[in-house]
Amino acid sequence: TGKADALWELASQETGVLRLALGRAVVAGGYKGELPALNEGAGAALWILWQFVRWGGLKYPGLKSFAPDKPGEIFLMDLNDENPRAVELRISRGFDLASFNPHGISTYIDKDDSVYLFVVNHPEFKSTVEVFKFVEDENSLVHLKTIRHQLLSRVNDIVALGPDHFYATNDHYFFNSILTFLELFLGLPWSNVVYYSPTEVKEVASGFYSANGINISPDKKYVYIADLMAHRVHVMEKHANWNLTQLKVLELDTLVDNLFVDPYTGDVWGGCHPNGMKLFFYDPENLPGSEVIRIQNILSAKPTVTQVYAENGSVLQGCSVAAVYSGKLLIGTVFHRALYCEL
Numbered sequence: 137t138g139k140a141d142a143l144w145e146l147a148s149q150e151t152g153v154l155r156l157a158l159g160r161a162v163v164a165g166g167y168k169g170e171l172p173a174l175n176e177g178a179g180a181a182l183w184i185l186w187q188f189v190r191w192g193g194l195k196y197p198g199l200k201s202f203a204p205d206k207p208g209e210i211f212l213m214d215l216n217d218e219n220p221r222a223v224e225l226r227i228s229r230g231f232d233l234a235s236f237n238p239h240g241i242s243t244y245i246d247k248d249d250s251v252y253l254f255v256v257n258h259p260e261f262k263s264t265v266e267v268f269k270f271v272e273d274e275n276s277l278v279h280l281k282t283i284r285h286q287l288l289s290r291v292n293d294i295v296a297l298g299p300d301h302f303y304a305t306n307d308h309y310f311f312n313s314i315l316t317f318l319e320l321f322l323g324l325p326w327s328n329v330v331y332y333s334p335t336e337v338k339e340v341a342s343g344f345y346s347a348n349g350i351n352i353s354p355d356k357k358y359v360y361i362a363d364l365m366a367h368r369v370h371v372m373e374k375h376a377n378w379n380l381t382q383l384k385v386l387e388l389d390t391l392v393d394n395l396f397v398d399p400y401t402g403d404v405w406g407g408c409h410p411n412g413m414k415l416f417f418y419d420p421e422n423l424p425g426s427e428v429i430r431i432q433n434i435l436s437a438k439p440t441v442t443q444v445y446a447e448n449g450s451v452l453q454g455c456s457v458a459a460v461y462s463g464k465l466l467i468g469t470v471f472h473r474a475l476y477c478e479l
């Protein structure tokens with residue numbers, strides 16, 4: 137449709153415009169593990185947790201970064217507000233903020249209404265998963281634990297399955313940028329998906345060129361994985377032992393980065409890079425553009441793929457994620473700004 141109006145750029149802070157990093161909006165309605173009906177309107181507490189990094193965001197081997205050396209931050213936006221603003225969440229003492237370099241995020245709402253936020257972190261270019269508890273009254277995050285594991289070597293995105301278990305994608309085998317480029321250009325399908333719990337950690341899917349965004353269907357039966365370099369979205373079936381088997385693959389003509397699942401419709405939204413070369417070899421004279429696609433009826437024999445937004449980079453560069461709520465669309469990027477649209 138391409139009709140999205142750019143209404144608003146995220147709130148300025150003293151350095152200028154806030155930049156949205158790689159990440160995924162996670163919707164938590166009323167913190168009850170259930171979403172409010174859409175027509176409940178402003179009364180319904182609907183929040184979108186989103187990660188931002190000021191001025192250029194995620195620092196990642198092989199990717200452009202506009203960032204001076206500043207730690208990452210986590211922001212909260214309430215899309216029920218008439219003029220939604222990104223509010224920085226305070227992070228509890230004891231957590232090493234100086235090396236905070238957030239990447240993929242996911243939330244889990246427990247039976248007791250606790251909201252857990254899982255954040256992929258790259259302190260000193262290593263990979264960890266940080267688990268926080270969200271304290272609504274204080275707009276703060278209490279750090280609970282740091283998870284490290286040799287199978288979580290180069291984590292990109294994460295989807296929480298419980299208060300201490302999740303699936304994570306390793307987008308590459310190597311972390312070193314030269315070896316990563318070799319891996320990409322040799323086309324080594326060494327990227328995988330790992331299941332983590334305190335008692336068991338294992339690879340549950342493999343053979344990806346660069347497993348990137350990961351998300352789960354509203355009924356929790358299917359897992360969607362974006363293989364960025366392969367231009368594919370994999371639909372996986374989840375089994376009782378947490379293993380994943382492939383149901384089908386969607387071939388797309390764009391590089392799908394992160395996936396958002398609309399909890400009301402089950403539609404899968406992808407933030408996409410129409411041209412990988414422009415993304416990886418940044419040239420201010422030849423900017424990377426942005427694309428957002430919506431996949432409807434993904435489990436059916438004929439899913440419908442719609443291009444909802446496409447732009448040449450003059451407005452938005454390097455789109456990596458898109459999320460919708462109640463006719464509002466938020467688009468985030470790898471290192472550029474975020475866009476708030478009304479559909």
Ligand SMILES: *[C@@H]1O[C@H](CO)[C@@H](O)[C@H](O)[C@H]1NC(C)=O
Nearest residue numbers: 421422423447448449450451
């Ligand atoms: C990008 O799109 C804008 C708006 O449509 C247009 O003015 C501009 O010339 C385009 N830039 C390039 C490099 O094509």
